[in-house]
Amino acid sequence: IHIWFIMSPFSLLLTLLTLPMILTAPLTDREVQNRIVAVSKSKPELLSVAVSKADPDLLRAALTYAEPALLEKALTKADPDLLAAALQDIDPEALITALTTSDGLLLTLALTRSNSNLLRTALSGSQVEL
Numbered sequence: 001i002h003i004w005f006i007m008s009p010f011s012l013l014l015t016l017l018t019l020p021m022i023l024t025a026p027l028t029d030r031e032v033q034n035r036i037v038a039v040s041k042s043k044p045e046l047l048s049v050a051v052s053k054a055d056p057d058l059l060r061a062a063l064t065y066a067e068p069a070l071l072e073k074a075l076t077k078a079d080p081d082l083l084a085a086a087l088q089d090i091d092p093e094a095l096i097t098a099l100t101t102s103d104g105l106l107l108t109l110a111l112t113r114s115n116s117n118l119l120r121t122a123l124s125g126s127q128v129e130l
Contacts, residue, residue, distance in 0.1 A: 033068040041077030049080045053072035061092045066099035075103050078111035085116035090123035100121065 009061060038047060050059060062071060071122070086095065099109060110119060 008068060010093055026062075029065075029081055030068065034063045034066055034071050036109050037072045038063065038075060043073050046075050046078055046083055049083050050075065050087060053084040055089070057086045058090065058092060058095055061096055062087070062099055065096045070099050070104060070107055073108050074099070077093060077108050081116055082111050082114055082119055085120045086111065088120070090120060094123040108115060 004025075038050070052060075054062075062074075066074075074086075078086075086098075098110075102110075110122075
């Protein structure tokens with residue numbers, strides 16, 4: 001039996017989030033804070049969406065660069081479908097900007113009341129003709 005089948009989802013997530021700490025260079029204070037937010041403050045269903053549906057590079061960017069308070073808003077208040085949209089097929093720089101410089105209320109509104117197609121377009125960095 002593979003170990004993945006006997007580990008609880010939380011244990012597996014904790015292992016996946018901490019493995020880079022063991023295998024790579026030391027984490028910055030912000031990266032440590034963001035991993036603490038992800039493991040201890042997020043809603044389980046939102047964390048599950050982030051881990052299972054996100055582009056791995058975008059998830060890594062979020063955990064590396066986000067302001068912990070903004071990451072906490074994303075992982076506690078977002079609509080699951082909108083969180084998934086914000087972590088797939090978008091410009092990494094747009095995601096980093098959103099998670100570092102956004103007003104917390106506006107980020108919460110974008111992740112709770114937006115349309116997934118509009119959110120994805122806003123974060124894609126592409127030009128849309130009006």
